[in-house]
Amino acid sequence: MSHSCEVSKGxxxxxxIGYITSPYxxxxxxxxxxxxxxxxxxxxxLSKEFTTDxxxxxxxxxYIWVQFIFHATVKEGWQPLIRPPKxxxxxxxxxxxxxxxxRPNHLGLSLVKLERIECNKHVRIHISxxxxxxxxxxxxxxxxxxxxxxxPHARCGFAREHEQLRVYWSPEALxxxxxxxxxxxxxxxINQSLAHDPRPAxxxxxxxxxxxxxxxxxxxxxxxxxxxxxxGIREHIET
Amino acid sequence: MSHSCEVSKGxxxxxxIGYITSPYxxxxxxxxxxxxxxxxxxxxxLSKEFTTDxxxxxxxxxYIWVQFIFHATVKEGWQPLIRPPKxxxxxxxxxxxxxxxxRPNHLGLSLVKLERIECNKHVRIHISxxxxxxxxxxxxxxxxxxxxxxxPHARCGFAREHEQLRVYWSPEALxxxxxxxxxxxxxxxINQSLAHDPRPAxxxxxxxxxxxxxxxxxxxxxxxxxxxxxxGIREHIET
Numbered sequence: 001m002s003h004s005c006e007v008s009k010g011x012x013x014x015x016x017i018g019y020i021t022s023p024y025x026x027x028x029x030x031x032x033x034x035x036x037x038x039x040x041x042x043x044x045x046l047s048k049e050f051t052t053d054x055x056x057x058x059x060x061x062x063y064i065w066v067q068f069i070f071h072a073t074v075k076e077g078w079q080p081l082i083r084p085p086k087x088x089x090x091x092x093x094x095x096x097x098x099x100x101x102x103r104p105n106h107l108g109l110s111l112v113k114l115e116r117i118e119c120n121k122h123v124r125i126h127i128s129x130x131x132x133x134x135x136x137x138x139x140x141x142x143x144x145x146x147x148x149x150x151x152p153h154a155r156c157g158f159a160r161e162h163e164q165l166r167v168y169w170s171p172e173a174l175x176x177x178x179x180x181x182x183x184x185x186x187x188x189x190i191n192q193s194l195a196h197d198p199r200p201a202x203x204x205x206x207x208x209x210x211x212x213x214x215x216x217x218x219x220x221x222x223x224x225x226x227x228x229x230x231x232g233i234r235e236h237i238e239t
Numbered sequence: 240m241s242h243s244c245e246v247s248k249g250x251x252x253x254x255x256i257g258y259i260t261s262p263y264x265x266x267x268x269x270x271x272x273x274x275x276x277x278x279x280x281x282x283x284x285l286s287k288e289f290t291t292d293x294x295x296x297x298x299x300x301x302y303i304w305v306q307f308i309f310h311a312t313v314k315e316g317w318q319p320l321i322r323p324p325k326x327x328x329x330x331x332x333x334x335x336x337x338x339x340x341x342r343p344n345h346l347g348l349s350l351v352k353l354e355r356i357e358c359n360k361h362v363r364i365h366i367s368x369x370x371x372x373x374x375x376x377x378x379x380x381x382x383x384x385x386x387x388x389x390x391p392h393a394r395c396g397f398a399r400e401h402e403q404l405r406v407y408w409s410p411e412a413l414x415x416x417x418x419x420x421x422x423x424x425x426x427x428x429i430n431q432s433l434a435h436d437p438r439p440a441x442x443x444x445x446x447x448x449x450x451x452x453x454x455x456x457x458x459x460x461x462x463x464x465x466x467x468x469x470x471g472i473r474e475h476i477e478t
Contacts (some may be wrong), residue, residue, distance in 0.1 A: 002312055003343035006251065012376070014251045014309055014344050023256045033387045050343070053246035053319040058331035060396030067306070067346055069251055080292040095364030096380040104242035104289070105253050107306055107379045109348070111388050137251070140346045141335040143395065151352050152392035154383055169300055 012041035015067070018046040023189055024133050025236070028071060029198045029212035029219075031131040032085065033099070034110040036196055040189035041115070042130040046123040053126070055117055063125070068108040069137045070101035070183035078104045079206055086162065089201030097148050097157065108136075111144060165194040167228045173220075176233040180217065194228045253439045255284040255308070255376035257426040262428060264475070266311055268437045268451035268458075272338070273305045273323065275435055278427035280354070282368040283344035283377050285362040294362055298355060302383035303366070307347045315359040321436045325401065325403060328440030336396065347375075353456075403434040406467045414473040419456065429458055444471050 008015045022042040024030040033035040044066070045166050047056070058064070072159075081092040082100045095103050114128040125141070169177070177187065198212055213236050220232040244264070246252045261281040270276040283305070285293070292353045297303070320331040334342050339352070354365040404460040406429075415428065437451055451458050453474050461470040 003317060004308065004345035006313070007246070009327075010254060010376075012253045012255075013246065014346075015249060017343050033384065035387055042335070047305050050335075051319060052333075054333045055335050056320065056331065057336035057396055060394070061336070063390055065348060067348065069243065074245070079244060080290060081295065086440035092295065092299055094291075094293045096289075096294050097296035097300070097382055099381055099384070103379065104256050105378050106243035107253075109304060109306065109379075109381060128422055136280035137249075139251075139344050140342065141346075142338055142348060143336055144390065144393055145272065145338070146391055146393045146395055147276050150393070151383065152348070152385055154385045154387035154389070154390055155299070157296055157382065167298075177254045228285055235327055 005225065014139050016047070016139055017050055017141070018044045018138045019121060020044050020068070020132045020134065020136040020138060022130055022132045022134045022136065023090075023215045024131075024216075026213045029193055030133060032196060034112050035129040036131075036190065037192040038113075038129050039185065039192045040046060040130045041126070041128050041185070042108065042132055043127065044125040044141070046125070046218045048122050050123060052119045052123060055119075055123055058114070058141075058143060058229050059117055061114060061143040063111055063138075064114045064125075064185050065142040066074070066112055066127070066132075066138055067140040067142070067143060068132065069139060070103075070106040070108050072133055073101040073136055076102060078102050080105070083201070085201045085203075093157075095132070111207060116178075165197050165223065165226050165228045167191050167194050167230065169230045170232070173230040173232050180233060180235070182217070182233070186215060186217070189214055190230070193222055194219070194230065196226070197223060251264070253378050255378055256380070257360045257372045258282045258309070259283050259369075259373065259375040259377060261369055261371045262375045262454045264454075265452045266372060268432055268453060269372060270368075270427070270432065271435060272368045273351050273369040275370070276422065276428065276431040277352075277368050278431045279369045280367050280424070281371055282366065283364040285364070287361050288363060291358045291362060294356055294358075294364070296357055297353070297380075297382060301444065302350055303353045303364075304379075304381040304383060305349050305351055305366070305371075305377055305378040306370065306381070307349070308378060309345040309347050310343075310374070310376055311372055312340040312344050315341060317341050317345070322440070324440045327442075327443065332396075334438040388403070402433075402437050403465045404462065404465050406430050406433050406469065408469045411470070412469040412471050419472060419474070420442055421456070421472070425454060427462070428453055429469070431460070433469065435458055436462060436467070438462060
């Protein structure tokens with residue numbers, strides 16, 4: 001199988017090599033960059049034609065590149081100009097100067113930590129620090145090569161790390177953590193996800209209650225004076 | 240235009256956003272990784288639908304990611320196991336543990352230095368340290384974000400920087416440099432390209448004459464005791 005053929009002049013056909021299972025079930029609340037939420041664990045199930053041979057030696061690497069399709073934004077098309085949330089939604093940048101999913105070809109690229117590789121009926125690659133929506137199609141995996149790809153002092157535009165917010169759990173929310181038997185894995189993911197403030201830029205001044213869906217739960221929160229207050233947790237119901 | 244649509248279940252259609260003009264006219268002699276040959280200058284001409292707006296703010300970044308198609312290896316298909324040249328061609332690694340072009344979907348990813356952006360009739364992005372074959376189709380461009388993507392101490396497998404060879408120009412070759420009026424740009428590219436030893440691993444013990452095509456010239460060289468000797472330069476004739 002070619003897995004990349006020129007369909008007609010200038011069009012290429014791409015077939016996913018596998019799909020991701022991720023705790024992020026909807027766009028709102030997904031980490032804005034890979035690595036920001038180390039507790040975001042996911043795995044890639046490779047299609048069965050990609051056997052154990054295909055990943056031989058990959059475990060020697062600490063980080064891997066995942067190339068994927070932003071499948072949830074394909075229908076929305078692309079835009080030449082984007083208002084990056086980092087800039088408070090006030091300034092416009094060109095699509096190729098951002099990592100926005102609303103881009104031509106809807107191609108994504110994330111550096112994630114390789115946790116372990118399971119080789120049973122098919123190959124399952126466990127990764128962490130992900131920013132993938134559940135069911136994301138993966139189109140390539142490559143090892144991270146630090147001597148080529150680590151440029152810690154590279155000049156960059158507005159894309160600097162922002163300050164994390166402090167997360168406070170209300171007594172009601174803590175009670176619900178016990179009620180639903182959430183474990184450390186869930187607790188850490190909620191804390192780390194909310195510390196990065198998932199609210200859209202135009203809502204920064206609002207202190208209304210937001211709802212973020214993580215795993216099978218809805219987490220209710222509001223932000224007051226740079227503190228995220230988790231006001232409650234409830235089971236997520238598909239709408 | 241959607242620039243990424245699901246053609247039929249599980250297949251995605253990708254359209255190049257532009258094409259690269261590079262000094263590397265054939266596979267033999269292309270830098271093995273981006274960044275190894277800073278003198279390898281190239282440019283990307285974006286299709287005319289991608290206007291100046293699309294690159295607004297990109298000039299604030301020092302490095303950019305170029306996602307592309309390994310168009311020259313598509314017909315050769317892909318292989319689960321690869322013999323990386325770094326390992327002398329003796330050991331096999333899984334395709335996803337290497338950056339080989341013989342991969343499913345034939346997707347490439349290179350970090351290159353952004354030199355400048357020209358905005359005339361269309362957008363032309365000048366880059367350096369490239370490892371692209373001439374006429375490579377580009378499918379996305381993204382800014383390099385050091386706080387997310389620079390992991391200088393990441394554990395990696397066999398992919399370490401190798402020692403560069405010393406390049407020696409024979410008197411005949413130096414005479415031809417003058418004869419063909421090669422300038423510093425050409426001279427640097429030849430030096431830097433050959434210092435990384437483009438020979439295939441199974442030829443490491445051979446001291447036969449190799450020919451590498453750079454720009455419009457054929458460069459003849461051999462390697463003896465870790466020294467590259469350039470034996471001559473001649474005009475390249477298309478075969």
